[in-house]
Structure formats: C-alpha cells, structure tokens
Amino acid sequence: MTHLLAVDIGWGWTLAIKTVVVLGLIPLGALILGYTFLLKMMSHMQSRLGPMDPGGFHGWFQLVGDGMKFLQKEDIMPEQADRRVFALAPAVVVISTFLIFVVVPTGPRLVVKDLDVGVFYALAVSSLSIIGVLMAGWASANKFALLGALRAAAQLIAYELPLLLAVVGVVVQAGTMNLNGIVTAQQGGAIFGWDGLGNPYILTQFVGFALFLVAAQAELTQTPFDMPVAESELVSGYMVEYTGFRFLFFFIGEFGTAFAFAALAATLFLGGWALPGVHGGTADLLGPLVLFVKLMAVAFLIFWVRFTYPRLREDQLQAMAWKYLIPIALANILVTGLFKVWL
C-alpha cells in the first residue's frame, strides 16, 4: 500500500499544519476532558446530571460557552501585582503543555518532532509549568497565592523523581527513549512467545504504570495531591487573583496537561497508536483514534481518583514519595534491568 502521507508538500506547509494541529489539539483536548470528566462523569458520580441544556445534547456546549464568557470578562490585575510576571505566568503554564505534545506520536509518521530523547524531553518540559505556577503565586501579591505556589514548588521535589524513575523501566525494556521506538517495540513485542497482542508494557511494567499515574496526579495537581490549589484551604491557591482570559489559560493548562499526560501514559504503557497487526498507512489513519481511546481510558482513571479521594497534606506527600514511591521505583528498575540482562 502506498503511503497516504507520503506526498511531499514542502517544509513550509508541513510546519504550518503541525502548528495548527498542536495549537488546536490542546484546547480541544482540554475541552473534551473537561466536558467528559469534569462536567459529566463527576456529576453522575455525585448523583446529579451536570449541564443538560447548552448545545442540545447533554450540555456539550457548556464549556465552549464558559470559554466565551471568560473572553468577555474584564482583565483584573491586583494593584500590588508584579504586572509583567503576573501576565506572563499563565502563558508559561500553557506553553509547557504545548511542548509536551511536540513529541507524542499519533502514528508511525504522525508526530510533530520525532526526537531521540522523546521521553526525557516530555518529562523535562512538563515540569516547566511549575515555574509558571511560582511566577503566578509570587506576582499575585496575595498570601494565599504565595502559599499555593510554594506548595507547588515543594511538591515538585516529591513527585518529579518517582515520575522519572517510573519511566526508566519502560526505557530499559524498550531500549530507546524515542517515543515512536517505544510504541513499535510494544507492537512488535511478544508475551512468552505469543505476539498476537504485541507486548503493551503495562503487563510487565505495571508497577511503573501505577507509579507513573500517582506521580502524574501530583504533577497535574489533582485531588489526592492538589495542595497547591486546595480549594477549601487556599481558595484555589496560585490562581486566586486570576480572572477572565488568564484564568482560562490556567484551565486549559490544567486539562491540557492532563490530556498530555494521559497520552504519554497511553504511549508508554498501553502501546500508544499501535493496534496489533496494523502497520503502515493504515496505522497512520487509525493511530490518532486508537491513541485517543487509550488516552481516555487513562484519563478516566486519573479523574476517577480525583473526584473520589480526600487531599493529603504537603508533608504527608513528601513522606509518601520519599519513603514509598522512590524505593519502589528503584526496585522496579533493578528488577527490569535483571530481566533485561538475563532474558
């Protein structure tokens, strides 16, 4: 089969298409996650219906309407705020989300930039958002925001290491840091000689998967670890002074990052865009859809936990990360390494 995307359209058009896709993808992903999980799943968990009217079908238009509302709002900036930093902070948060999507492959060729250090790059840029959070908290001239930002910074120390170490197992098993390479390694792998399903790494790296989800939950500041926003304590922490469009940026950043991390988890542990036995151009066509389905499954887990659990305290998160997550992650790497060498 000739490749559908093999047509050479020149680097200019390619760049333009890639930019549009990445720019459109994140708000779209944030909307989808926000609608599916924040509005509908949470509502049904809490014995209510959520929005039902906007847009006709189960209120699907609600978030778009909310977004439009935010665009019309007055841009309020506290008088004591550090104006430039205050204005820049939401952009930094959103940019870090955009940068993750650069390396997430949605097909054999459907990837914005096929970096050889893809995993490393994705995890590195994802923690950039904490700088935006710190900027927001510091520049807001608000004590609640400051506390939230400092909590976020303290949290970074706790979850960043387990997040990286959880992925090391996958990298060791695949033998590459290239995300596309990891996907093809899973597609071409075999479970005890049977290659009907490939070898999604969730089967061998289930410990890593669990650790990754826990650490991602902290990275996303979602509920068991949402101390930086902590609605009942810090009244949404570093975001407290933000209104209108800037608040919308934080919202997109929050759900866009959840989208990105769900995509990363699906790529690393569930086989990404790959379906068993689907190769070449068909994989390019089906890839985005397959990845989306897997991503939504991971996102379901993430949000399920978010809407169920109470919040830990900051010191309890540190204790958990350093006493349990990191040792488990190290043991996981050790075991993976031993298997890799001997098998």
Add this chain to the structure above:
Amino acid sequence: MSTTDRPVATRPSAVVPEIEVDPGAFRHLADAQMNVELDTGDMVLNLGPQHPATHGTLRLVVRLDGERVLAADPVIGYMHRGYEKLTEYRPYPQIITLINRIDWLSSFANEVPFVHAAERLMGIEAPPRAVYIRTILTELSRIATFLLFLGEMGLQVGAMTPAFFGFRDREHVLNVIEGATGGRFHPNFNRVGGLKDDLPWGWIAECRRTMDIVFKSCDDFEDLLMGNEIFEARTRSIGIIPADVGTSYGVSGSNIRASGVDWDLRRDGDPYLAYRDVDFKVWTHPDGDSYARYWVRLQETRESARMVLQLLDAIPAGPIMAKVPRVIKVPEGECWVETENPLGQMGYYLVSKGSTGPFRTKIRSASFSNVSILPWLLQGVYIPDIITILASLYFILGDIDR
C-alpha cells in the same frame, strides 16, 4: 496635629507603608557577616471572614511560620444580629420565629428550649402527643444537621463527592420535616403549650422509609470516608481536645463526647421531651481528635434514627395543644432551660416580669463555647489542619454570633 496636616490617602492601597530602615543594612560589605541566618519573619494570614472553610463569616487571624501556625485568633461578631435584645421587644409567638435563625441548620431544636422555658414559667405542660412529635422533629433536625456534617467534612479535607451525598440524603430528611411543619429550614412549628398542627396523614410511614435512607447513608459515609487511608491520615491525632481542657473551655455536645466525656443532656440533664421513654446509647470515643468527632457524629446519626423509629412506634393519640390563654402572658419569674442540641448544649435563661414578652433573655449557644477553644487548639498545627479542625468542631456562625 489637626487632621488636615496629614497626607490624605485617596485609596487605602495607595498608602506607602513606612519602612523601618535598618542601619545595619548600609554597612560596608566587608563588615557584613556572611553566615547570617535568613530572617524569615512570621506571616499574618487572614482566614475569612470570606473563606469557604469558615461556614460563613468567622475570621481567623493566623500568624504563620511557613505552614505552621504560631497563633490563631478567632474574630467573631460579623453576624451579630442581637437576638437577646430583640426578644425583649417581641411577644412570645414572634420570638419563636426569631430563634429559628440562631442555628439555622437545626432550627426546630432551637425552638424547644425556649418554648420549654416559657411553659415552665407558666406552669403548663404540652400534651404527650405534642411532646412526642417535638422529640421526633428534634431528632430529625439532628439527623439533617449531622448528615450535612458527614458530607461536608469530606469536602473540607479535599474530597468533593461526599459533600453531595450529604446534601442529597439530608434532602430526604428535610422533606419529612417539611411534610410535618411546612418549612424546610425554619419550621416555626412550636407554640407555647404545644404545636401548631398535628401530623399529616401518611407521615409516619414516610418517616420510617426515610430512616432507612439515613441508615444507608451512614453506611455509605463509613465506607467512603472512614475507611479511607487519606482521610484517616488527615484526621487522626489532628486537633486533640483532652477531656479536662475541653470541659474547662465549655466545649459541649458531640465534641466533648468525642473526648471521652460521657455527658449528654438528653440523658443526664433535667428531663425534657420524651427522652426518658426512649432507649438510646450515648456514644463516646476516647481519642478526642478530629476522627473521633467524625466517628461520634456518625454513630449519633444512627442512634437518632433508631430513636425516631422507637418514637414513631410509641406515639400516643390525643390533643396537640394544651389549654393556653389567647394572649400569652408569662408570670413573673426566672428559669434556665438547657437542651442537647445537635451542636451541643443550648440554654435559655428567661426573665419575665409578667408581660407578653420576656424582660431579659440570655442565650447560651453551643458553637460560641466550642469555638472558644480554637486559639488553644490551633497552636502548632499546619494550615490544612486548621480546616480539618474547623470542620470537625462543626459550628454554625449564627450560633456563635447570635
């Protein structure tokens, strides 16, 4: 200095704070000690009066070192409505409407001690049927209050979903209260000498069905929150009130029972309502921490539902109103009536000079004393623990400020 000499600030935020210049800051760099410890000053944080965790308008001025609380000062009075004074200018039937609003979550339970005080001074007693219905409705309002607490405690420690379950299940109880009294929040159903109306047809069966929902709801909360490790980590050994400290601050109700003090006015106080005819257990917990307070309230919700079922079985027939004059005049005298309200000990000291309204009323509300322990309790805890402690003490602002 006249006021015109001062520079007039147009807006408060435009005032430049005076900076104390440290002379040491201008020393030559060579003189500066390089190993000076960083001076991390305390931060004063204003929790409230507008804060989601303060149930209204409680203000806490908290001095912080990082996240640790050095000192906390509750500032109350933002919701003072002057009920004690207002009662001096109103006849008794109107006061019942007023005192509904003191603790607005369990309004019916508020009415009872006041009406009792008036009845005691007049030397009349409500007929047995009215007493039973009063008891049932008091327990129903206790259940409604505690169901809200059981859910809201989850919200305050960060779990969003239990709060909705609390509201959902409380709604059933409120429907039952509304069925009997016509009011969801403010029944205004008591009269001096009895009740406004008899129970409507079919109400008793409906009430029984609702108690099943309450039992199930309690089981849900036990599974959802009390069995959760994070909830335990957030509440166990947080905000411990030792029994002696608690009693010396006047903490009452479930809060003091959670510290192991076996004291319940329904059993230990002057006999009131029909509690002497009901078989019930007073739950205590030895720990005195936030978890114990949650546990005690959960058990008391179940116990109240059991009491309601017993009372529904034993409810006597008869009139619901004693013979009282058309215009109620309370003879000269004073009396003190205290009851076990959902939030704790609620008391009215009523002084009458023989007119249609009281001469003086002193209201002893539970939350006021419960909150007075906060400065002692909040020393040395972390910010998230403040919220846990506030939620577990469970106060109503109207009950503090009156």
